[in-house]
Structures are given as structure tokens and as C-alpha cells.
Amino acid sequence: MKLLQTLLVLFLGITGLFAQEVAVTGTVTDADGVPLEGASVYVAEISVGTTTNASGNYELLLKPGKHIVQFSYIGFAPVSRAITLGESGTTINVTLQASMSLDEVVIVSGSKKAEKITSSPATIVTISPRQINEYAGNPAELLARKKGIDYFRAGIATPAFNIRGFNSNFNSKNLQVADGRISSLIATGLPMGPLTTTVKEDIEQIEVVLGPNATLYGPNAHNGLLNTITKDPRRHEGITVATNLGVNSDGNGYYSGRLRVAKKLSDKWAFKATGEYTKATEFIYADSVYIDRNLDGVTEGYPEYDLDNDVRFFKTEASAYYSPTEGTDLIATYGHSNSTYLSPTNVGRNQIIDWRISFWQLRFKTRNFFAQAYYTTSKTDDTYSIDERTKQYYRGIDAGLTEEEASGEFSYASAARFIDDSKRWNAEMQYSNTLFDDKLEFVTGLQWQLDMANSKGSYLLDEGGDIEVAQLGGYLHLDYDFGSGFRGIAATRIDNHEIYGTNVIPKFGVLKEFEKGTLRFTYGQGIAAPTIINMYGNLFSGLILGNSDGFTLTDGTVVPAQGVEKVDTYEIGYRGSLSPKLYGDFNAYYNINKDFLSPVTVIGVATQRGDTPIEEVQSGYAFYSGLVATYINFGRVNTYGADLSLTYSISPKWSATANYSYFDYSFDEDDTDNDFNNDGEVNFLDFLINSPTNKIGAGVNYSGDKFFGGVFSRWVEEYNYFSSYQIASETLPGYTYRGTPIVEDSKSTDSYNYGPLGGFVTFDLNFGYHFNKNFTLSFAATNLFNTEMREFTAAPPTGGLYVLEAKLNLD
Numbered sequence: 001m002k003l004l005q006t007l008l009v010l011f012l013g014i015t016g017l018f019a020q021e022v023a024v025t026g027t028v029t030d031a032d033g034v035p036l037e038g039a040s041v042y043v044a045e046i047s048v049g050t051t052t053n054a055s056g057n058y059e060l061l062l063k064p065g066k067h068i069v070q071f072s073y074i075g076f077a078p079v080s081r082a083i084t085l086g087e088s089g090t091t092i093n094v095t096l097q098a099s100m101s102l103d104e105v106v107i108v109s110g111s112k113k114a115e116k117i118t119s120s121p122a123t124i125v126t127i128s129p130r131q132i133n134e135y136a137g138n139p140a141e142l143l144a145r146k147k148g149i150d151y152f153r154a155g156i157a158t159p160a161f162n163i164r165g166f167n168s169n170f171n172s173k174n175l176q177v178a179d180g181r182i183s184s185l186i187a188t189g190l191p192m193g194p195l196t197t198t199v200k201e202d203i204e205q206i207e208v209v210l211g212p213n214a215t216l217y218g219p220n221a222h223n224g225l226l227n228t229i230t231k232d233p234r235r236h237e238g239i240t241v242a243t244n245l246g247v248n249s250d251g252n253g254y255y256s257g258r259l260r261v262a263k264k265l266s267d268k269w270a271f272k273a274t275g276e277y278t279k280a281t282e283f284i285y286a287d288s289v290y291i292d293r294n295l296d297g298v299t300e301g302y303p304e305y306d307l308d309n310d311v312r313f314f315k316t317e318a319s320a321y322y323s324p325t326e327g328t329d330l331i332a333t334y335g336h337s338n339s340t341y342l343s344p345t346n347v348g349r350n351q352i353i354d355w356r357i358s359f360w361q362l363r364f365k366t367r368n369f370f371a372q373a374y375y376t377t378s379k380t381d382d383t384y385s386i387d388e389r390t391k392q393y394y395r396g397i398d399a400g401l402t403e404e405e406a407s408g409e410f411s412y413a414s415a416a417r418f419i420d421d422s423k424r425w426n427a428e429m430q431y432s433n434t435l436f437d438d439k440l441e442f443v444t445g446l447q448w449q450l451d452m453a454n455s456k457g458s459y460l461l462d463e464g465g466d467i468e469v470a471q472l473g474g475y476l477h478l479d480y481d482f483g484s485g486f487r488g489i490a491a492t493r494i495d496n497h498e499i500y501g502t503n504v505i506p507k508f509g510v511l512k513e514f515e516k517g518t519l520r521f522t523y524g525q526g527i528a529a530p531t532i533i534n535m536y537g538n539l540f541s542g543l544i545l546g547n548s549d550g551f552t553l554t555d556g557t558v559v560p561a562q563g564v565e566k567v568d569t570y571e572i573g574y575r576g577s578l579s580p581k582l583y584g585d586f587n588a589y590y591n592i593n594k595d596f597l598s599p600v601t602v603i604g605v606a607t608q609r610g611d612t613p614i615e616e617v618q619s620g621y622a623f624y625s626g627l628v629a630t631y632i633n634f635g636r637v638n639t640y641g642a643d644l645s646l647t648y649s650i651s652p653k654w655s656a657t658a659n660y661s662y663f664d665y666s667f668d669e670d671d672t673d674n675d676f677n678n679d680g681e682v683n684f685l686d687f688l689i690n691s692p693t694n695k696i697g698a699g700v701n702y703s704g705d706k707f708f709g710g711v712f713s714r715w716v717e718e719y720n721y722f723s724s725y726q727i728a729s730e731t732l733p734g735y736t737y738r739g740t741p742i743v744e745d746s747k748s749t750d751s752y753n754y755g756p757l758g759g760f761v762t763f764d765l766n767f768g769y770h771f772n773k774n775f776t777l778s779f780a781a782t783n784l785f786n787t788e789m790r791e792f793t794a795a796p797p798t799g800g801l802y803v804l805e806a807k808l809n810l811d
Contacts, residue, residue, distance in 0.1 A: 021061040022089040039073040046327040127206040136780035136805035147659035148210045148643035152791035157341045163224035165691040168723040173223040186422035187453040189531035197335030199276040201260040212526025215491040215507045219529035233262035233272035239810040249799030252281035270321040282309040285796030289390040294398040305390035312340045331363040344794035346724030348387030355380040370430040389416040419458040425450040443477040471497040485513040517576010528565040541620030547630040549610025568592040581649040588642040595633040635674040637667040658698040692719040709767030718759030725750040726793035760789035
């Protein structure tokens with residue numbers, strides 16, 4: 001509590017906001033010395049900017065202190081300049097090059113303030129505005145071209161990613177953030193992914209932090225963080241109309257229409273509004289559901305019942321910007337989405353039907369202070385487990401029901417339907433400033449969250465109404481300049497959670513800045529918190545129960561309540577220019593992972609959940625007699641790896657990229673705490689790392705005044721994958737999974753084992769043409785040669801997807 005009190009006091013020290021402004025002036029020219037009229041000069045952390053006049057001159061009024069000034073112009077590589085502004089102002093003259101950018105990019109994910117990517121204390125990859133603008137498909141596909149990311153498509157509408165191992169079909173360890181707003185589902189903790197409300201044309205930049213960043217973003221910024229930054233209407237005015245027409249390798253159509261309107265009404269007011277409607281048909285695929293039927297007593301596989309391959313998305317956002325004084329913003333935003341698609345899970349696919357996400361967000365920011373509050377709702381009435389509904393349908397048929405009777409409400413009777421009416425409140429305050437002649441920079445903040453989960457009793461223990469879970473976190477991030485290019489960082493966070501208690505999360509690092517890059521050594525800790533479904537789940541009539549209170553078994557064994565999972569990460573990296581035309585980004589890391597949040601596992605026959613008799617909790621007690629599957633903590637494993645990427649500017653318009661990622665792990669075979677499946681032997685089946693050891697990617701890009709394009713190829717090494725019911729593995733003689741021998745291309749216990757994931761080489765192609773400054777036509781082919789490859793379980797093989805995009809910009 002002492003730290004939280006200190007943080008509150010720091011919020012009161014905002015006197016520096018009222019310092020006298022001084023002028024930054026200069027000229028922006030091209031490589032031939034020709035002035036660039038209309039070039040943007042912008043300071044991201046305070047949203048203050050201007051443009052150059054006909055002579056290329058500009059003047060920008062800023063308060064004394066540290067700033068990062070960005071210079072950009074259409075068709076030229078952006079440039080950033082870090083300055084320390086004194087009382088008399090300064091002059092910055094900039095020459096912009098007509099080339100692909102190898103210069104520093106301003107980002108905000110590493111320290112929650114604007115900084116150059118070369119100076120960030122974290123390993124971060126970015127998808128730039130130019131890459132998004134020149135790609136006709138879903139910008140999430142561009143994650144496949146970045147180092148250190150396990151990218152996969154689980155269907156036409158569900159691109160996803162994982163970082164540094166431990167992937168599953170129900171992965172909540174990668175945090176998703178949009179404009180500072182946590183974008184995860186309330187009950188499950190899963191990233192919203194396709195449910196997001198943001199449209200492509202409003203995305204300014206996407207940033208991905210590799211590894212934990214929990215000191216600033218809290219629990220579940222564990223494996224990594226994806227941050228989406230949307231466009232400011234004052235810098236990106238106009239009307240954009242975009243439409244996509246496409247087809248997948250099965251001949252099924254894809255259509256998307258999007259609109260963005262943005263206008264600066266005055267020096268004080270601006271607004272933007274966006275909308276999207278997307279309709280597609282999923283790749284043709286029906287998973288096998290294994291049923292022990294009463295007709296013959298033999299377990300057979302049947303295709304998913306009543307499968308609907310239609311995919312539909314509706315998204316909209318609207319924001320109003322008010323600036324009472326320059327550098328001070330009040331921003332109000334509303335967003336809504338309605339989504340229907342197929343989603344893979346640990347126990348087969350879910351049919352997502354009309355899942356509706358809404359949020360209301362209010363942000364206030366100045367040079368040193370930021371505050372926000374937002375309210376998120378999540379609703380669905382008819383989403384269901386296809387696997388369980390299929391089984392229930394056949395139970396009805398075997399019981400003598402007619403087709404009509406078995407396919408109606410009866411088919412949902414075994415808790416196949418999921419209802420969600422959940423809500424979340426978030427609030428945050430952040431203050432940043434400098435001390436000791438600007439040598440010490442600090443960022444401190446408070447974050448509060450109240451989850452109110454409600455499944456109407458369909459999959460949570462919430463028959464009495466909302467399950468309310470509150471958490472409060474405070475953080476302090478220090479960055480000290482020792483001189484001679486050396487910087488030290490130290491950060492800590494205290495999180496207090498209503499259920500799993502208090503945790504202290506540290507981070508330390510040393511950075512050495514050279515003229516064109518930065519070498520960094522960091523240590524950081526991350527935690528993965530149990531989700532509400534981990535704590536209060538109630539699936540399949542109580543067979544799966546959440547573990548917020550622990551269990552007592554019939555033999556007196558006490559299974560403790562689930563706590564947090566922890567990772568300690570040691571990392572070294574370099575990011576910067578290796579030569580005038582070559583840019584490199586390298587990092588190596590070593591993780592100590594402990595107290596894993598397990599997948600669902602059978603713990604035995606329970607007599608109590610906490611202090612409550614199990615028969616009062618388990619609705620299907622008459623059938624299960626107290627047999628319970630739940631979530632626990634277990635074990636320790638060390639993971640390690642390295643990522644590297646190179647970008648070479650062949651010419652002002654041509655560039656080439658290459659990246660490589662390595663990942664591996666080790667564990668103590670003699671440590672019985674590592675024996676998760678209780679088979680008396682510690683091996684890889686206890687940890688389910690689920691990541692390829694090697695990945696390679698390479699591509700060539702061209703960006704000219706009119707024509708642009710690129711080709712990218714990636715190789716993913718073959719690897720085995722296990723996730724609850726789901727299995728994708730080569731034949732492993734002598735090994736069993738869920739009681740069944742592991743044999744490729746055969747039935748496993750509950751699903752079909754098609755063989756390992758990965759093991760493919762694929763090519764992506766994109767190109768386009770700017771007919772003029774208003775109209776662009778482009779094309780993107782994902783998996784150009786339609787290589788059949790399995791990237792995920794409970795999902796169709798990924799085939800080719802070919803999309804044509806037309807975009808009209810009205811300034």
C-alpha cells in the first residue's frame with residue numbers, strides 16, 4: 001500500500017504542465033534540397049503538430065523538456081528526432097529520403113510513452129502505416145512476416161498468433177490492447193481477435209511486444225502484447241471508401257466493405273467515424289465428433305452436426321476529439337461489433353452466433369498526464385459447442401426422437417449453448433515527467449478493473465447473478481541517463497486481485513545507445529492470471545468446474561485453489577542500423593516458467609468445492625457422482641530462444657527482409673512436480689510446449705510512386721501439438737495421450753490425429769497501383785500456390801485466399 005500511496009502523491013505534481021512554450025523551427029526538404037510543402041511535423045506524446053509551408057518551413061511551439069518530433073511526407077521514409085528542448089528553443093532541419101524506411105519508428109508499447117523503437121527496453125516488432133496501406137488483405141496476416149511470432153490461420157476469419165511457446169486452442173496469455181484499452185473477453189480472458197470493432201482503414205500502426213511486459217500492462221501481458229493504434233482525425237482527415245472481393249481455394253466468396261470519415265472542424269474539435277460489413281464462407285471442412293452410440297456400442301466419428309460455414313462481421317466506431325488548449329485532448333469513443341463465425345477450442349469448434357461487443361471510452365491526456373475510463377460489454381444468446389450439440393443430437397436419435405425433435409431445443413440440453421451477458425469497468429491514471437536536469441524519466445500509474453461475468457448459468461457458476469472480480473494495480477517505471485549513451489531502467493508493479501491475492505512484478509535493464517542503434521540487457525517478470533472461467537467455470541453439467549476455492553477428494557487429498565503462473569525472462573538484444581542500407585534486430589532470451597496454469601485435467605472424485613458439498617455445486621452429480629475436471633498449477637520448465645531480422649534497402653524503392661526464430665526448452669525429469677498427467681514419468685507430454693523449433697521468413701518489397709508490391713515466403717518446421725482433446729502429432733511408439741496410443745492419421749481419444757502441424761513452405765504475394773492520390777487498386781494472395789497445410793487443430797487446412805481491394809480517398 002505504501003507504493004500505491006506514493007503513486008497517488010506523484011499524480012499531484014503536475015505543475016510542469018504550465019511551463020512557458022518555446023519554438024522549434026526548421027525546414028523539410030527532399031534529397032535534392034527541394035522544399036517539401038505540406039510535410040507533417042508531429043509530437044506523438046502530446047498530439048501536437050503542424051505542416052510545412054511552400055518554402056518547407058515550419059514552426060512548432062512546445063514546452064521545454066524531452067520530445068520526439070516526427071517528420072513525414074507521402075512517398076518518403078519518415079524520420080524521428082529526439083530532442084531536449086531548453087528555454088530558448090531550437091532549429092531542426094530535416095532531409096527526407098524517397099525510400100523504404102530503415103529509420104527509427106516512434107512506438108508506445110515498450111514504456112507506455114512515445115519513444116523511438118531503437119531506444120525501447122523491450123523486443124518489439126511493428127506493422128507500419130505503409131505496410132497496412134499497401135496490403136489488400138487483413139493486416140493481421142502481416143504478423144506472419146515478423147520474427148518471433150508463431151502465426152496461424154484457424155479459418156478464413158480467424159488469424160491468430162502466439163509468442164514463445166505454450167500455445168493452445170484456448171490461449172489467454174497474449175494480451176490485446178487498442179488505443180490503451182484492454183481488448184479481451186471478460187469471462188474467458190481470450191483476446192477479442194475477430195470480435196474487435198476497429199476497421200483496417202483506421203489503423204495507424206500495430207505493435208507487438210515479444211515476451212512479458214507485465215510491469216506496465218498487468219497480468220496476462222505474459223507471452224506477449226499486441227497493441228493497435230488508430231488514426232488521429234486531425235492528422236488523417238478525409239473520407240475513405242474501401243471494398244474487397246475475394247475467393248478462397250474452395251471457390252467460396254469473400255466480400256468486405258468499409259468506410260472511414262474524419263474531419264478537423266476547428267482548432268478545438270475533430271471527429272471520425274468508421275464502419276465495416278464483411279461476409280464470407282469458411283473453407284470446406286467438417287471435423288470428426290466421436291460418439292459411443294447405443295446402437296452398436298462402437299465409438300465412431302461423425303461430421304459436425306448442422307454446420308454453418310457463413311461468416312459475417314459488422315463493425316463501427318465513432319470518436320470526438322476536443323482540445324481546449326494545444327497539447328491537451330479529451331477523446332470520447334464508442335465502438336460496436338456483431339460477429340458470426342467458427343472458432344476452434346480445446347474441445348472442438350464453437351459456432352459463434354451474433355456475438356456483440358460494445359465499449360464506451362473517455363480519454364484525457366496532456367504532456368505529462370493521462371487518464372481514461374472505459375466500459376465494455378459482451379453479449380451472445382445462441383453461441384454453442386458444435387461437438388457437444390452433435391453428441392446430444394445423436395443421443396436423441398438413439399432414444400427414439402424424430403429428426404425434428406432431436407435437432408431442436410433437445411440438441412442444446414447438455415449445456416451445449418453458451419450465453420454471455422458480461423460487463424467490465426476499467427479506469428487508469430498515468431503521470432510522466434523528468435527529474436535531475438532531465439536525466440531521470442519516470443512513468444507511474446494506477447489501473448483498476450472490475451469484471452462482471454454473467455453466463456446466465458450456461459457455463460459459469462453464476463446462477464445468482466454476476467460474478468464480480470476486482471483488481472487494482474500500480475506501476476512505476478524509471479529510466480535514468482548515465483551519460484555516454486548508457487541508460488538504466490527499473491520498474492515495478494503491485495497487483496492486488498480479489499481472488500488470487502497480491503503480486504509484485506519487477507523489471508530491470510541496462511541499455512547502451514550508439515549512434516545508429518541500441519544494445520540492451522533486461523530482466524523482467526510476467527504473470528498469467530487465472531481467468532474467470534478458470535475460477536468459476538461450470539461446463540457440461542459440472543464435469544468441468546472452476547478452481548477458485550480448491551477441492552477436497554474422497555481420500556482426503558486437498559487440491560489447492562489455482563494461483564498465478566510466473567515467468568522470469570532474461571534477454572539481450574540489439575536493434576539499429578548495421579550500415580547505411582542494412583537494419584538489424586536481434587534478441588536472445590532465457591525464460592524460467594513455473595506454476596503453470598494447466599489445461600483442464602481430471603483430479604478425481606471430489607466431496608467438496610471449497611467449503612461447499614460437491615452435490616450442491618455439480619448439477620450433473622447424479623450422473624458424474626462427484627468426478628471433477630478442473631485447472632491446477634504445476635511444474636517448472638526452462639525455455640530459451642533467439643530471433644533475428646535483417647532489412648536491406650536495395651534502392652530507394654526496393655528492400656529485402658529476412659528473419660529467423662529459434663525456440664527450445666528443457667526440464668528436470670526427476671522433479672515429480674512436473675508430472676502433470678500423473679503417469680509416473682516426466683516428459684514432453686506434461687508441458688505441451690506446442691511451438692516449432694525453427695522458423696524462417698524472407699521477402700522482397702517494392703514501393704514506388706505508382707506501383708507497389710511484394711512477395712514473402714515462410715518455412716515453419718514440423719512440430720507436434722497437444723491441447724486438451726486436440727492432437728496433431730507424428731506416430732510416437734510407446735507414448736499415449738489421454739489413454740490412447742499416439743498414431744498419426746488415426747483416431748485419438750476424442751478427436752482425429754491428422755499428423756503434425758507445420759512442415760510447410762508457403763508464399764504470399766501482394767501488389768497494387770496508385771492511379772492517382774485518390775484511387776488505389778491492389779491484390780493480395782495468401783498461400784499463393786494453395787499448399788495444403790495444417791496450422792491449427794479443430795480447424796480446416798489452410799488453403800489459398802485471393803483478395804482484390806479498391807480504395808478511394810477523398811481529401
